Amino acid sequence: MRILVLGGTVFFGRAVARQALAAGHDVTCAARGTSGDPVEGARFVTVDRSDPDGLRAVEGTFDAVVDVARKPSHVRHAAAALTGRVGHFTFVSSCSVYADTATPDQTVATAPLLPAAEPGFDDAAASAEAYGRCKVTCEELVRDAFADVFVNRAGLIVGPEDPTGRFDYWVARHARGGEILAPGDPAERVQFVDVRDLADWTVRAAEEGLTGTFDGIGAPMTRREFHAGFGGDGTLTWVTQDFLTAHDVVPWSGPRSLPLWLPLPEYAGFLTHDTTPALAAGLRPRPLPETAADTLAAFSDTHHITGLTDEEEVALLREWHAQ
Ligand SMILES: NC(=O)c1ccc[n+]([C@@H]2O[C@H](COP(=O)([O-])OP(=O)(O)OC[C@H]3O[C@@H](n4cnc5c(N)ncnc54)[C@H](OP(=O)(O)O)[C@@H]3O)[C@@H](O)[C@H]2O)c1
Structure with a gap:
């Protein structure tokens, strides 16, 4: 498969690229290159997604895309640039989209979401809530723009190369x-979830055409x-x-x-999400x-x-x- 990683210069994006290459896929990563380097073997295209035309440099068609965006504008620009020439689309979201952090054992189908960000609001780094609301907006934009969408709401991602420490x-x-x-x-x-397990599941989701919304996290x-x-x-x-x-x-x-x-x-409730649907859909957490x-x-x-x-x-x- 031809796989496009929107990101791929740090932690999870790098893990996805590494995993996709190991599975024999042709991998292109598109980012500014300021957060780090892409993994060896991936093609790299320098893009700035804050520019509405920034993704013009990414040419051709792709069987699958993995997008780690935090800003709604970045997803809007991706939708405009890529609709019609990409297949399966994984949007890497976050369990921070949930409105209720207090109730334990919530499950993806029924857990209430934060409201989407105000129109034009893009400052995902402003606060934890702004981040969650921007991710809600990003999810909506992706579902509106692409047909085969896998929304992977990651919980705490851990493992090698984690920049947060x-x-x-x-x-x-x-x-x-x-x-x-x-x-x-x-x-x-x-x-939490090991970055490599989340990446492995993401690549297999693209291969198998998994669609729907899941919490990408291991069992509490x-x-x-x-x-x-x-x-x-x-x-x-x-x-x-x-x-x-x-x-x-x-x-x-x-x-x-x-x-x-x-x-x-x-x-x-923040670190006790029900992981049963993700496990049933193919996530395999290591010990x-x-x-x-x-x-x-x-x-x-x-x-x-x-x-x-x-x-x-x-x-x-x-x-x-x-x-
Ligand atoms: N870490 C956790 O525990 C956790 C928990 C829940 C969810 N998540 C989600 O999981 C994902 C993690 O992704 P990640 O580890 O790859 O890290 P990330 O911090 O989301 O990386 C952002 C990627 O986007 C690129 N980027 C940022 N601004 C850009 C721009 N203007 N133009 C082009 N590219 C741009 C960055 O590359 P350049 O800077 O090189 O351009 C980088 O590769 C994110 O979606 C995050 O929200 C993380």
Whole structure:
């Protein structure tokens, strides 16, 4: 198949291109080239999707397209440029399209969505809600423009080359061992998908002509299972949400954060989506120890890790034990 990746210079787009090449497909990636490089073996076309005519440089027909856009304008320009000369269309959306982050175990068919972005609104980076609303708009635009559409609403994507450093915090922390500050309660649940499994499913979806809307995410697991999945000889000290909040620890990502930790009950539904439809449609999540080991092996000197510094973790544990 001739596959066009709109993106392909970073993390998931690169994983899709790599997977498609491994499956024997002819792969073209189209992006500015500012986020990184395409994988070896893929054809690269330099485009700027903020220019309405930017995709003119992408010539010919394609059996399948994979688009990771966040901005509605980028999807509008793609629809204008590609309608009539592409086949299957995967739009990589996000579980951030959902309006209700609090209710656990929601399923794709019934979970309520955020409203679409206001007409002309394009600033997906403005906030988590703006991102979700822009993705809702992108989904609508793709469904209107193309016939065979697979909307893959990714949850937290983890694994090698993740530029966010969120999962990597836990990989690095468990590799170091010692006393590990584990947030929340061991019975709380978290959820993620290995970038390679999502890419594998995306390529097979194109090959098989899968259409419809799915949550691209692995089954939820408890925090206890999550930490056990990293192996190592560290010991866990479970620290409550109340303590972490009172000590200005930031949820999810960034400086002084604990990645994959989110306040409850507000986010009890964010990492507990029903993955049954995706599994039935072909998603094959690998075991966590494999994702953890491969992510550790892929670390480089310039690798970005978000989360607590060693000093912050030690100080927090000292205060926790002192109280
Ligand atoms: N990471 C997660 O945990 C997570 C969770 C849920 C959903 N998602 C979704 O999963 C997808 C991840 O995709 P990704 O890892 O490939 O990363 P991404 O951060 O979405 O990358 C955006 C891609 O689009 C290209 N791009 C951006 N602006 C452009 C422009 N003006 N013209 C042309 N190309 C442009 C970038 O390349 P250049 O900068 O080189 O142009 C890059 O290749 C996204 O759709 C994201 O919303 C991610």
